[in-house]
Amino acid sequence: MSHPSLVLGIETSCDETAASVVRDGTEILASVVSSQTHSQHGGVVPEVASRAHLEQLLPVIDETLREAKCRPQNLDAIAATTGPGLVGALLVGASAGKALSLAWDLPFVAVNHLHGHIYAAFLEEPDVAMPLVALLVSGGHTMLVEMRDHGDYKLLGQTRDDAAGEAFDKVARLLGLGYPGGPEIDRLATEGNPEAVRFPRPMLADGYDFSFSGLKTAVANHLKKHPNTSTQDVAASFQAAAVDVLVTKAVRAAQNTSTGSLVLAGGVAANSELRRRFAEAADDIGIAHFLPSRSMCTDNAAMIAAAGWQQLRIQGASPLNTAVDPSWGFAA
Amino acid sequence: MTEILALESATDVVGCAVGRHNDNLVEVRASMLANSDRSHGQMLAPMVKAVLSEAEMSIVDIDLVAVDCGPGRYTGLRVGIATAAALAYGQSLPVVKVSSTELLAFGARRFNGYIVSLVDARRGEVFYAVYRGHRHQGTAPGCWLEEIMPPKVGKPDDVITELSKYKGRKLLLGDSEIVGSVISNGVINNGVINCGVVSPSPSSLVVLAAQKAEAGQVWEASELTPLYLRPPDINTARKDTSKKDIAKKDAIKGDAVTRDTVR
Numbered sequence: 001m002s003h004p005s006l007v008l009g010i011e012t013s014c015d016e017t018a019a020s021v022v023r024d025g026t027e028i029l030a031s032v033v034s035s036q037t038h039s040q041h042g043g044v045v046p047e048v049a050s051r052a053h054l055e056q057l058l059p060v061i062d063e064t065l066r067e068a069k070c071r072p073q074n075l076d077a078i079a080a081t082t083g084p085g086l087v088g089a090l091l092v093g094a095s096a097g098k099a100l101s102l103a104w105d106l107p108f109v110a111v112n113h114l115h116g117h118i119y120a121a122f123l124e125e126p127d128v129a130m131p132l133v134a135l136l137v138s139g140g141h142t143m144l145v146e147m148r149d150h151g152d153y154k155l156l157g158q159t160r161d162d163a164a165g166e167a168f169d170k171v172a173r174l175l176g177l178g179y180p181g182g183p184e185i186d187r188l189a190t191e192g193n194p195e196a197v198r199f200p201r202p203m204l205a206d207g208y209d210f211s212f213s214g215l216k217t218a219v220a221n222h223l224k225k226h227p228n229t230s231t232q233d234v235a236a237s238f239q240a241a242a243v244d245v246l247v248t249k250a251v252r253a254a255q256n257t258s259t260g261s262l263v264l265a266g267g268v269a270a271n272s273e274l275r276r277r278f279a280e281a282a283d284d285i286g287i288a289h290f291l292p293s294r295s296m297c298t299d300n301a302a303m304i305a306a307a308g309w310q311q312l313r314i315q316g317a318s319p320l321n322t323a324v325d326p327s328w329g330f331a332a
Numbered sequence: 333m334t335e336i337l338a339l340e341s342a343t344d345v346v347g348c349a350v351g352r353h354n355d356n357l358v359e360v361r362a363s364m365l366a367n368s369d370r371s372h373g374q375m376l377a378p379m380v381k382a383v384l385s386e387a388e389m390s391i392v393d394i395d396l397v398a399v400d401c402g403p404g405r406y407t408g409l410r411v412g413i414a415t416a417a418a419l420a421y422g423q424s425l426p427v428v429k430v431s432s433t434e435l436l437a438f439g440a441r442r443f444n445g446y447i448v449s450l451v452d453a454r455r456g457e458v459f460y461a462v463y464r465g466h467r468h469q470g471t472a473p474g475c476w477l478e479e480i481m482p483p484k485v486g487k488p489d490d491v492i493t494e495l496s497k498y499k500g501r502k503l504l505l506g507d508s509e510i511v512g513s514v515i516s517n518g519v520i521n522n523g524v525i526n527c528g529v530v531s532p533s534p535s536s537l538v539v540l541a542a543q544k545a546e547a548g549q550v551w552e553a554s555e556l557t558p559l560y561l562r563p564p565d566i567n568t569a570r571k572d573t574s575k576k577d578i579a580k581k582d583a584i585k586g587d588a589v590t591r592d593t594v595r
């Protein structure tokens with residue numbers, strides 16, 4: 001049986017309109033990401049996002065195909081994110097993906113965005129050893145996942161309240177920084193003392209679940225009591241606490257499972273302190289680690305095409321009446 | 333001869349029809365229609381497939397894609413336009429865009445008087461527009477519609493005010509609740525009022541599209557834009573969604589992807 005090789009991926013789950021052509025799930029021929037700016041609203045506005053996706057999607061797909069020098073008749077499948085994410089935003093990409101599969105008579109593959117984030121690793125390192133443990137951290141998600149094989153996932157733990165990226169954004173707001181707050185905190189923290197304030201490490205000792213809302217509250221309380229603490233010190237100390245929890249639990253998960261490698265994924269994986277500590281901790285316990293490049297951490301469609309390619313091989317195509325699922329969990 | 337694929341997804345109705353325009357005949361060869369609350373995104377693509385197969389056609393036989401561009405429900409509207417645009421892009425086909433209000437009115441185009449289309453706009457408002465039917469000159473059958481007032485959004489009272497400008501017979505069209513909300517807000521005292529409870533029909537869309545195409549009103553897929561008629565509600569910002577790093581459009585070429593080194 002010959003496996004499909006060229007997959008067009010489509011990603012519209014949040015505020016990035018993206019398309020990509022990937023060969024054999026590993027080689028990116030083109031990947032175009034058109035990002036919306038929602039900074040003036042202090043967060044992603046679902047209706048604004050949905051409108052922008054509809055305007056951007058076909059131009060982005062067209063640019064992707066031209067850049068990949070790929071004609072529709074060379075494609076083997078269309079993969080689109082169908083969850084989790086903003087329902088209106090997801091529907092734009094899913095509808096266009098289904099229609100293109102009809103127009104070009106190709107299989108349609110409905111891809112879980114979270115699976116996509118893990119596949120970002122395979123795009124740059126096709127030989128990541130499995131089983132692997134992935135720490136998936138973004139604005140919407142904070143989870144530890146064991147991936148035993150392609151299509152075989154086990155959720156080890158996740159946040160009980162705020163996502164890590166959410167905590168970064170909320171703390172950035174407390175510090176009067178712009179949106180999104182993650183990159184700003186990352187930058188300021190390099191100029192601050194991470195030991196200046198000893199913020200709590202919530203749930204550090206127990207299990208694989210996370211909790212970040214208490215940490216954010218601790219920062220708020222500290223700022224109320226000590227308004228003169230330098231912004232740099234607060235940013236560095238908060239970041240140290242958050243990273244501490246994330247890395248400690250990832251390492252614990254790796255040690256308690258028969259893990260071959262540790263993978264970092266999701267938008268917060270672009271944080272330089274998290275990358276540094278994650279790599280260091282993996283080295284300490286002698287487990288191979290993989291950090292996707294920053295452009296592969298944030299939302300893109302190459303990861304969707306890569307995940308879709310594997311899914312097609314394992315499960316086959318998805319029906320055209322597949323519903324988008326805004327709260328699709330990790331389990332396949 | 334033109335084979336037309338028509339998509340309706342802007343209102344409570346989700347549907348699809350395929351028809352052929354040949355000389356002075358428009359023949360609807362297959363159509364499907366469902367009243368669906370919020371599953372347009374699930375139903376539309378399978379309907380396209382089913383309608384084509386019922387007509388014993390394939391997508392490559394289609395010459396023209398027609399779609400209802402609203403006003404209507406934003407989510408369904410986008411499902412319809414994303415589907416139509418991708419089909420047209422994928423097959424390099426021209427598109428015909430119609431408004432939901434025109435499509436409603438088209439069904440009653442032989443009415444002698446003003447045709448007032450009403451579409452639910454939620455939040456106690458309606459989308460409304462006014463048309464008049466005229467005898468058609470081209471080969472596509474029937475009458476054509478003159479747009480007297482383009483689609484607007486307003487309260488039922490605004491509709492009443494607007495209608496008082498038009499002397500003569502009027503026909504109010506829309507689903508029963510919306511027509512009812514306008515009527516109960518004050519029956520217009522000048523001119524005869526008739527009401528019709530109708531939904532936009534994909535079969536009507538085939539005929540309307542044939543007329544428009546004959547009149548040269550065809551567009552490219554990239555020119556399909558929804559008629560929202562309202563700015564987006566920005567009070568629903570997801571303050572909890574963090575997005576990192578990429579602030580501007582960037583394209584990553586395969587050979588340019590580099591693995592970051594950690595300092």
Ligand SMILES: [Zn+2]
Pocket residue numbers: 113117138266267298299
């Ligand atoms: Zn993501």
